[in-house]
Amino acid sequence: xxxPRLRRRQRRRLVGRLHPQVLIPKSxxxxxxxxxxxxxxxxxxxxxxxxxxxxxGEVRPLGQAFFIQLAASxxxxxxxVALAAWAKIARPSAxxxxxxxxxxxxxxxxxxxxxxxxxxxxxxxxxxxxxxLALVICRLGDGYVARQLxxxxxxxxxxxxxxxxxxxxxVAAPRAVIALPAWPPKELAA
Numbered sequence: 222x223x224x225p226r227l228r229r230r231q232r233r234r235l236v237g238r239l240h241p242q243v244l245i246p247k248s249x250x251x252x253x254x255x256x257x258x259x260x261x262x263x264x265x266x267x268x269x270x271x272x273x274x275x276x277x278g279e280v281r282p283l284g285q286a287f288f289i290q291l292a293a294s295x296x297x298x299x300x301x302v303a304l305a306a307w308a309k310i311a312r313p314s315a316x317x318x319x320x321x322x323x324x325x326x327x328x329x330x331x332x333x334x335x336x337x338x339x340x341x342x343x344x345x346x347x348x349x350x351x352x353x354l355a356l357v358i359c360r361l362g363d364g365y366v367a368r369q370l371x372x373x374x375x376x377x378x379x380x381x382x383x384x385x386x387x388x389x390x391x392v393a394a395p396r397a398v399i400a401l402p403a404w405p406p407k408e409l410a411a
């Protein structure tokens with residue numbers, strides 16, 4: 222048994238049959254729109270469009286509404302610039318010192334006790350030992366990022382040209398680069 226065949230309807234083309242009277246009925250009254258009806262999508266306009274003719278010697282001053290809009294836009298831009306300057310957006314943070322590094326470690330890892338802290342010579346990061354973990358703080362953007370990793374991984378990190386490069390294996394902060402005078406420390410290398 223054959224499946225019933227579906228009959229397709231032939232599409233009708235309306236290109237030649239559409240008249241302007243269908244699009245805008247004659248019963249619409251422009252006077253029903255607010256004001257003089259200018260500026261609305263449904264307002265009937267003469268075709269082809271023409272510019273209003275200026276008589277000789279006539280000067281058309283800019284309207285009061287234009288100056289009000291210009292002043293309001295200028296005030297809004299000035300306000301936004303002043304707000305950005307007042308908020309000091311994108312200001313650099315101060316370099317780390319030992320006390321600030323210990324405070325950041327205490328905020329980020331409150332349950333950990335620190336055995337030793339090494340602060341970068343440029344103040345852009347710090348490394349601390351806490352039991353079998355290494356706690357790392359490095360600058361990222363305008364702030365600092367804190368991560369923890371095994372101490373053995375921190376000891377085996379690459380050290381070249383006075384910079385310790387610790388792989389954090391994190392998409393947001395893939396590597397911490399800390400400027401230290403020497404690595405690994407002799408007293409904790411074991």
